Amino acid sequence: MKRVFNFSAGPAMLPEEVLKEAASEMLDYQGSGMSVMEMSHRSKQFVAIYEEAEKLVREVMNVPDNYKVLFLQGGASTQFSMIPMNLMNKYGKVDFVNTGAWTKKAIKEVKIFGQANVVASSEEATFTYIPKDLKFSDDADYVYIASNNTIYGTRYTEFPKTKAPLVADMSSNIMSEPVNVSDFGLIFAGAQKNLGPAGVTLVIVREDLIGNPIKGTPTMMQYSTHVENESMFNTPPTYAIYILGKVLKWVKAKGGIEGVYQNNLKKANLLYNFLDNSKMFKGTAAKEDRSIMNVPFVTGNEELDAKFIKEATAEGLVTLKGHRSVGGMRASIYNAMPYEGVEKLVNFMAEFEKTNS
């Protein structure tokens, strides 16, 4: 068996320790005689797994007591409608900062329920930067941003100050660097980048925003349903929550978010420093807004890009093809990507540049 370094934008690499533990427990979780997949979600064992996962989210992210932690299904795409259905209840208007394909989807969805007010956008520059000097409405139910943009490799290094609750899609950089949860009304993230397998969505929501959905909101789309039943209104995605718990234990063992963040900076700096000094490879995002999770880069020559991707794959550096809207390459270096993976990538890039100049 040979493990590769997988630079996929998501689903993405998981810590090897987590996978090993999961494999060893697959037929018998801690003497229960069954897999976690086979357990009733109301069993003592699973309830303990669930409570531990929630506790770890609270501990690792330092979540204040007046926030609820939910494990839901349906991914960020479901949150795009669930959020307005629950929060767009006063003015029928949401302020957006449009920073890419995912905020565009969220904007489109809000229009089903009311007004989507785009206060700023970087679309004219293929979303290569994060708009600054934002002016928000006085009558927005909330302000919506994506903290990190997977496709374009940008991120907020500072979050806007808003009067209305700030809602952030953190799918692609949750728990990769410290954030102050109390600056937000609602934070959500699909698990499949930094938290675990696809199929579970983490939602952290301030209590006062819960319980006032718009008319016609299905029971499953109301946050209050899940709050009142501790995410057990229906069968939760038990196995995905179990893996998420293991990933959070791993984060904690790495020194918590601060520890993981320092390693992420080290990885990102290594790659960006190489890009800034390369004559062949070039990063595509504005320097001041660079993501430390997703690093898109190009050679400017499509044939050379293809050759690079092919040869990198042969070296065990896989899923490096860029998103079709940016082209070139993209290295997603989430929490679980080891420093060695980025080192190997940079060494390979240097060699490739030498051979192909």
Next chain:
Amino acid sequence: MKRVFNFSAGPAMLPEEVLKEAASEMLDYQGSGMSVMEMSHRSKQFVAIYEEAEKLVREVMNVPDNYKVLFLQGGASTQFSMIPMNLMNKYGKVDFVNTGAWTKKAIKEVKIFGQANVVASSEEATFTYIPKDLKFSDDADYVYIASNNTIYGTRYTEFPKTKAPLVADMSSNIMSEPVNVSDFGLIFAGAQKNLGPAGVTLVIVREDLIGNPIKGTPTMMQYSTHVENESMFNTPPTYAIYILGKVLKWVKAKGGIEGVYQNNLKKANLLYNFLDNSKMFKGTAAKEDRSIMNVPFVTGNEELDAKFIKEATAEGLVTLKGHRSVGGMRASIYNAMPYEGVEKLVNFMAEFEKTNS
């Protein structure tokens, strides 16, 4: 390691072969150097896993070409609103046969969108039977039933003939016995009983019912969204689909639904024959409507029930406690429960009866 016989109503037992394979592939799926959990849902490997799973559903259930097969998130509880949002588009009225807690939840949800017309109910008899001689409306958008009732241990042995499309919640007996898919407009099932882990919902829907959702239906709640994108509009629950595929391969190897059905009959007959001849234990469902998946039974003495459950657990016969609304015991004997498990249960019941009479 000692595996138990797990009689949980769901999540429930999975075939040991499936779990063993999943464990062995956890760190390296077929030489890819990664877990299926880590794979991009758009990767060649995962697309192949997905297509194989869909092909197996079609093959095992003999799904006609004019039906779409979808793997969604959110469980049956999400279908309770998704179905009316997509199908309740002509008369604003749905006919229901109320056979238990789960149809009641579906009825409650439909009332958000229009009229729920209960044509028959067995609630007055704690849902111990399936109503017969049903008369449906001429102006119902669809007729809704639950083919098997997990809590009460009843099932339709024959499906009603309806003019309007018949919609069936088959969560607790899908693929346990042959059904004619073309008798239905829509079939759905949460995976966590007969198909795989919690977190994926199988939906089989006739093409002509797709594409006309009511106003205000979120994008993720429209079947057409998932049909047009082959369940890849957003990241699907990849690992759950992978396990589901393995379970279906196992079903196929057991002789398909017919093979599994014969084994299910053998298991159910063994247990029901014992119950019918026991002086201590008594089945609670009407004989003619008995489920072959969920078998609730009681002694009539709560203390004795508790003693039975405790001693059975010590023998590795676990999760036998009945639902609080019926009391006593419930043995869920889904496809993956081996005949040996039911045999061991019946032998233990006989011994317990002898010792405690």
